[in-house]
Amino acid sequence: MVSLSVLFYIFIVLFAIIGLIRGFRKEIVVTVAGILSLFIIELVLPKIFGSLDGTKVLIMDLLVLAGCAFFGYQTPGFRRFSASGRFERDSMLDFILGALAGALNGYIFFSSAWFYLAKAGYPFVWISAPDPGTGIGQAAIELLADAFPNVLTGNWLYIALAAAVAILLAVII
Secondary structure, X not given: OOOHHHHHHHHHHHHHHHHXXXXXXXXXXXXXXXXXXXXXXXXXXXXXXXXXXXHHHHHHHHHHHHHHHHHHHOOXXXXXXXXXXXXXXXXXXXXXXXXXXXXHHHHHHHHHHHHHHHHOOXXXXXXXXXXXXXXXXXXXXXXXXXXXXXXXXXXXXXXXXXHHHHHHHHHHO
């Protein structure tokens, strides 16, 4: 059985490799999608559906995360964008920044999914809560305390969304 904290680091490395391959500009689009998913989950869904609980809210949250990740990872297909050369990887700096942005995206998506899984009380039998009596369990609980939805709360969510959209516009246009 794999600890969630070990799985967290595996996903960070995997997303960093994906970011290295895709490049910085494409990964910025995914970062904006991650921040947008948190905005939708925290502020939009409660206004639309009211108070959901347990597995229902977990499934809604995971669907929003997966949908935003899917659409964020879709490369812009507009001829104007692809012909402009803006999404080409042409320097070592682009590879390095892409890897860093990819690792950030891994943190955003995996820690958010883990946060909402913990918030729902780990309703699946094949995933269990970290055991606070062990060292690995304590490390997992500490990681969960620094999950993306815990870090980006309140007015900071609005500021991050505005800044992410502004950076996205600067990168694309």
